[in-house]
Amino acid sequence: xxxxxxxxxxxxxxxxxxxxxxxxxxxxxxxxxxxxxxxxxxxxxxxxxxxxxxxxxxxxxxxxxxxxxxxxxxxxxxxxxxxxxxxxxxxxxxxxxxxxxxxxxxxxxxxxxxxxxxxxxxxxxxxxxxxxxxxxxxxxxxxxxxxxxxxxxxxxxxxxxxxxxxxxxxxxxxxxxxxxxxxxxxxxxxxxxxxxxxxxxxxxxxxxxxxxxxxxxxxxxxxxxxxxxxxxxxxxxxxxxxxxxxxxxxxxxxxxxxxxxxxxxxxxxxxxxxxxxxxxxxxxxxxxxxxxxxxxxxxxxxxxxxxxxxxxxxxxxxxxxxxxxxxxxxxxxxxxxxxxxxxxxxxxxxxxxxxxxxxxxxxxxxxxxxxxxxxxxxxxxxxxxxxxxxxxxxxxx
Numbered sequence: 001x002x003x004x005x006x007x008x009x010x011x012x013x014x015x016x017x018x019x020x021x022x023x024x025x026x027x028x029x030x031x032x033x034x035x036x037x038x039x040x041x042x043x044x045x046x047x048x049x050x051x052x053x054x055x056x057x058x059x060x061x062x063x064x065x066x067x068x069x070x071x072x073x074x075x076x077x078x079x080x081x082x083x084x085x086x087x088x089x090x091x092x093x094x095x096x097x098x099x100x101x102x103x104x105x106x107x108x109x110x111x112x113x114x115x116x117x118x119x120x121x122x123x124x125x126x127x128x129x130x131x132x133x134x135x136x137x138x139x140x141x142x143x144x145x146x147x148x149x150x151x152x153x154x155x156x157x158x159x160x161x162x163x164x165x166x167x168x169x170x171x172x173x174x175x176x177x178x179x180x181x182x183x184x185x186x187x188x189x190x191x192x193x194x195x196x197x198x199x200x201x202x203x204x205x206x207x208x209x210x211x212x213x214x215x216x217x218x219x220x221x222x223x224x225x226x227x228x229x230x231x232x233x234x235x236x237x238x239x240x241x242x243x244x245x246x247x248x249x250x251x252x253x254x255x256x257x258x259x260x261x262x263x264x265x266x267x268x269x270x271x272x273x274x275x276x277x278x279x280x281x282x283x284x285x286x287x288x289x290x291x292x293x294x295x296x297x298x299x300x301x302x303x304x305x306x307x308x309x310x311x312x313x314x315x316x317x318x319x320x321x322x323x324x325x326x327x328x329x330x331x332x333x334x335x336x337x338x339x340x341x342x343x344x345x346x347x348x349x350x351x352x353x354x355x356x357x358x359x360x361x362x363x364x365x366x367x368x369x370x371x372x373x374x375x376x377x378x379x380x381x382x383x384x385x386x387x388x389x390x391x392x393x394x395x396x397x
Contacts, residue, residue, distance in 0.1 A: 002053075002316040004030040005046040006323025007229060007291055012043050013324075014331035020150045020223065022214040025205035025255075028153040028184050029133065035151055036141040045136065050093045050316035055101035058109065063244050065311035066112040067105065069127050069190075075116050076128035083111040084135075094317055101313060124192040129182045134174065143172025152214035154204030155183040158193060163207050165214045187251070209259040212266050215286065223286040227330070228348070230290045231259040235305040248309045263288065267348035277343060289346045291326050298325035 004027060011018070012034075023031040030046070037045035052068055070076045086107050089100040141147055150168060157164045166184075171177040176196065183194040183201035193200045215226055236256045240246035267288045275281035293300045300308070300322055307315055333342045 001026055001030065002049050003293075003319040003323040004229065005033070005049050006320035006325075007327040008034045008323075009043055009046050009320070010324040010327025011331060012046075014328055016331055016334075018149065020152070020215065020219050022152040022211035022219075023184075024154050024209050024211045025184060025187075025203055027211065028181055031151060031153070032133070032137045032181070035149055036138045036147075038136055038138040048093050050313055050320060051091065053313045053316040054311050055098065055105040056096075056312045056314050057098055057102045058105045059310065059312045062109060063310070067108050068132075068311075070130055071112060071115045071117060072123050072126055072128050073115050073118050077130050079111055079115040080130040080132075083108055086111070094320075096313070125188070125190055127190050129185065129191055129194075131178070133181050134178050137177075139171060139174040139177045142168045142177070150219070152211065152218070153180065153184045154208055154211065154213065155180060155186075155194075155196070155201040156204050156207050158200045158202060163204055163213060164201070165217070167214075167218075190251075205255055206258070208262060209255050210262045210266075212262060216266075220285055224283060226286045226288050228263060228288065228290050230292050230294070231256050231263065232293060232300070232308075233257070233260050234302065235300070235308050238305055241306040245306065245309060252309075263290075263348060278338065288348045289330075290348050291323075291330055292345065293322060293326055295326075295329075295345060298322055298329055 008030060021031040021035060033045040033049075034042050040048075052065075054062070054065055054067060070080060073079075088104045088107070089097075091097040091100045091104065142151060147168065151171065153166050153171070155164055155166065156162075166177075166180045171180060179194055179196040180201075182191070183196050184203055184205070185191055186194045186201060187203045187206065193202050195201075210228060212226070212228075215223065233256050236249060236252050238249075240249055266285075270283075270285040270288055273284045274287065275283070292298075300319075304318075308319070330346060333339075333345070336342050
């Protein structure tokens with residue numbers, strides 16, 4: 001979440017304004033705070049997000065984000081409102097403030113624990129959704145005639161079994177917008193399906209986690225470039241650190257795989273139908289660029305990957321800083337977008353050396369038992385996992 005918010009803050013500081021913001025899943029929250037925050041500037045609203053993460057000290061004992069995820073209960077909203085009225089110690093979002101955060105978050109933990117559970121003998125999901133969005137987003141701004149930017153979020157319609165795209169017009173109504181946002185988050189197991197105007201939806205992230213469908217269908221003739229965050233597949237396709245980490249990896253693995261595949265197919269399509277770089281011929285599809293997190297000085301080192309899914313305040317601040325850095329690096333080289341250096345760093349397609357390694361891997365055939373591949377894989381496994389962890393170094397039977 002804060003990796004995305006850091007990227008948007010970087011673009012704000014570089015005074016880059018987007019014509020279109022197309023989102024899926026939790027990206028909708030970041031997009032709405034960027035476009036239509038309530039009572040704050042976009043930068044202020046995005047800067048506050050680390051306060052939604054858990055005190056590092058408390059997280060060591062309770063490694064869950066009870067500040068964002070709420071117990072499945074008909075009383076969840078009532079207790080959320082009670083919790084929000086409690087007097088907390090003011091803390092700067094970027095400050096560690098270990099004692100203040102521990103005290104504040106302990107109060108949140110107690111109120112969450114005291115929330116009565118559902119009395120039903122069965123449940124459709126583990127969690128409830130509350131009004132956190134309505135308190136932070138000005139939905140009326142989205143339908144203001146002076147609002148020039150376009151915003152999209154997607155959800156999957158279980159009635160028709162089809163992906164639906166909600167735009168500014170639908171989201172200008174606060175009640176519809178809040179329902180549509182909750183539908184965009186309604187992943188099976190975590191949240192129950194949501195109703196929007198009588199229709200039943202689940203998250204669109206399990207069908208298009210990139211938001212590219214809205215670009216393809218509604219904006220392909222209006223844009224010259226699309227900027228996507230790198231999916232960070234290697235951060236998800238790894239050995240789990242513990243059982244909680246394994247649960248998160250189970251949820252994220254198929255979504256990240258679909259995200260990589262969708263970006264790869266879009267990149268391959270636009271590369272094949274667009275004129276070559278440097279040509280004055282019109283584009284058939286907006287060119288796809290990525291914000292990378294594997295390039296210094298804005299790199300997430302592989303050793304940090306197991307910590308990326310932790311809901312600690314320290315992790316939130318770290319990812320915000322990296323996202324901010326990556327966006328500013330991109331913006332600073334945007335003036336040289338025709339240069340080979342810019343294309344090599346940021347293109348998903350076109351120049352071979354500029355494609356993401358994940359993109360290349362999808363369309364590369366690996367022969368499992370080739371001696372060279374087997375030896376290299378064993379070395380990589382030992383470097384990543386160390387002794388005592390599963391490796392590929394054993395000969396196949």
